[in-house]
Amino acid sequence: MTATEWITDIALILVVFRQLREDRLDLKTFLIPLGIVAYVAYSYLDGIPTAGNDLVLVAVLMGVGAALGIAGGVYTRIRAVDGHLLIKAGAVSAILWVVGMGARMGFQMWVEHGGGADDVARFSVAHHITGDQAWVTAFVLMALTEVVTRVATIYLRSRTRAVPRPVPVLDRAA
Numbered sequence: 074m075t076a077t078e079w080i081t082d083i084a085l086i087l088v089v090f091r092q093l094r095e096d097r098l099d100l101k102t103f104l105i106p107l108g109i110v111a112y113v114a115y116s117y118l119d120g121i122p123t124a125g126n127d128l129v130l131v132a133v134l135m136g137v138g139a140a141l142g143i144a145g146g147v148y149t150r151i152r153a154v155d156g157h158l159l160i161k162a163g164a165v166s167a168i169l170w171v172v173g174m175g176a177r178m179g180f181q182m183w184v185e186h187g188g189g190a191d192d193v194a195r196f197s198v199a200h201h202i203t204g205d206q207a208w209v210t211a212f213v214l215m216a217l218t219e220v221v222t223r224v225a226t227i228y229l230r231s232r233t234r235a236v237p238r239p240v241p242v243l244d245r246a247a
Contacts, residue, residue, distance in 0.1 A: 146226025
């Protein structure tokens, strides 16, 4: 793994740890994780391989990412206090986030340094996955899907907890 890959992966893991402390739900809550995965997608996605069972691999990992993202968003507490929405990732949300992001890092380390390259190559041949780019694409899209579904879930949940604005009362006696 390159230094940039380490920094990006660790940054994605740290995003949820920042939310373990209750903080205001604002634009940066959405833009920071979306910006990181946009950078990763721009850096690593050259296209989506469609030969063999590449699309199946991509779809399965995107499904895993979506499930992790939605569950993480559901297990994030959102509450209204003093006219502001506050957000706090719960333990389940943090664990799901670290599992998703950590699994990708672990897989990459296993393939590059742990002798997993031969196992992945055999699996790929047996299941008609055409090569490394299919795996890269699948894992990048898994991360992208996890982040997008998590922030979308948080956004949708925050809309149901919108802070009511006080309605001015006119004094008719005056």
